[in-house]
Amino acid sequence: MTDASDKLAATRALVTVATQRLVGDTIGVNDPSWCEPSRLPHWSRGHVATHLARNADGMRRLTEWARTGERHEMYASAQVREEEIEAGAGRSGLELQIDLDTSAERLTEGFSALDEADAWEREVELRGGQRLAARLLPVARLTEVVLHHVDLDIGYEVSDIDNETADFVLEWSAHRLGVRDEFPRLQLRSDTGLHTDLGGGGSPRTVTGSSSALLGWLTGRATPDTVRGAGDLVLPGL
Template sequence: MSPEAQAPDPDAQRGQQERLRELLRRGTAALLGATIAVTDAEWRAPSRLPGWSRGHLATHLARQADGLRRLTGGALGGHPQAMYPSPGQRETEIETGAARTGLELQIDLDTSAGLLEQAFESVQDGGAWDHVVELRGGLRVPARLLPLARLLEVVVHHVDLDVGQEVGDVDDATADWLLEWCGFRLRERDEFPRLELLSPTTRIAVGSSGAPRAVSGRSAALLGWLTGRTDGADLDGADGLRLPAF
């Protein structure tokens, strides 16, 4: 079955497209609010991602928004576009952008997020949510899943910025959507153990290697463990499991 056919249907999740986009707007506003007071020195300091400063992360988030906007343009125009011009250019832009001032980084984060929201609105108005786009790495999905892809970036990198947000702070509705997205992305990865993730609000299958194993806990805790942000100590059934990089 093709990835497009396997893509989760937003109607089957607890919310419609507008609900998802509202969660994204809230997550983006929270990230922007948390970083508004970050000083130039703090932007240059290490983030929680090895080898990246907070400036690297901010630049990555802004360029990822630009990349998703390219995909929406392709969906609207009927001419598919690459998310990034080239891997080398993406890396160069992140490296050079990381050295900017805090004000420049903040403006870039805000502006790129606003333009992406406008692009999503155009896709909505143009009835192009079902047009297929190709994410970095080759994953083909309907355009309606792009807000979900963006939500994951905003939520996990807000944590990675180390400005006060922790995975445990993620609300259940957001975590449930993101677990659905993670499950979709990981379902066919041969090296990923076959897991059944159980929380009070959702149930997701991921991976394809070995016998199924159940892991349970709060949705936010499952999300943190699955994405490598936590060690799973607050989950039941995760003992002894070492997950590949997300």
């Protein structure tokens, strides 16, 4: 990728592919299995699916902000976000599937509206206060879809993430996590050629491996032995 427009087109295409795979993989999940624990603490698979759907709606609101210039919060409040996830977690598999599918469609429509308004460079604000150009919303959404697909624990693993997707998500995750005080200084060197640094002061630790393995380790979804140079360092999850 040589410029922002290339990256935007690529990440939008990858979001579509990742969403289709997610929805396709969840077809085989029956109602009792949706109530079983996911890999995220205290969340069932139904919680994860509902979060993904509400995240799509939240990002759709951010596309409205970028398109119109009128501020739209991603979520009404932290409490409302939690209540919506809790309220939706116990639904049937069919209801969850429909929600995943239709919320993703609404977000796709929001992205298309930004094309028409030529508004991708306008600034919006994620939950937590991070401000960014709207053109970064697709990679933020790609990260949500890919990582939470793993969290559902339905057969999709970090190692299944293709190199192109893993590169984008690794770079974005390093950017998001690098501002946390608890992160050590890291130099991540992927076998694909992607290099990204994060963390605070001190001597850097260089960690190498495939982009998917580095992503899994960086986000707490893989153990240190899946990469090279991590030693026994376990990082906080994303």
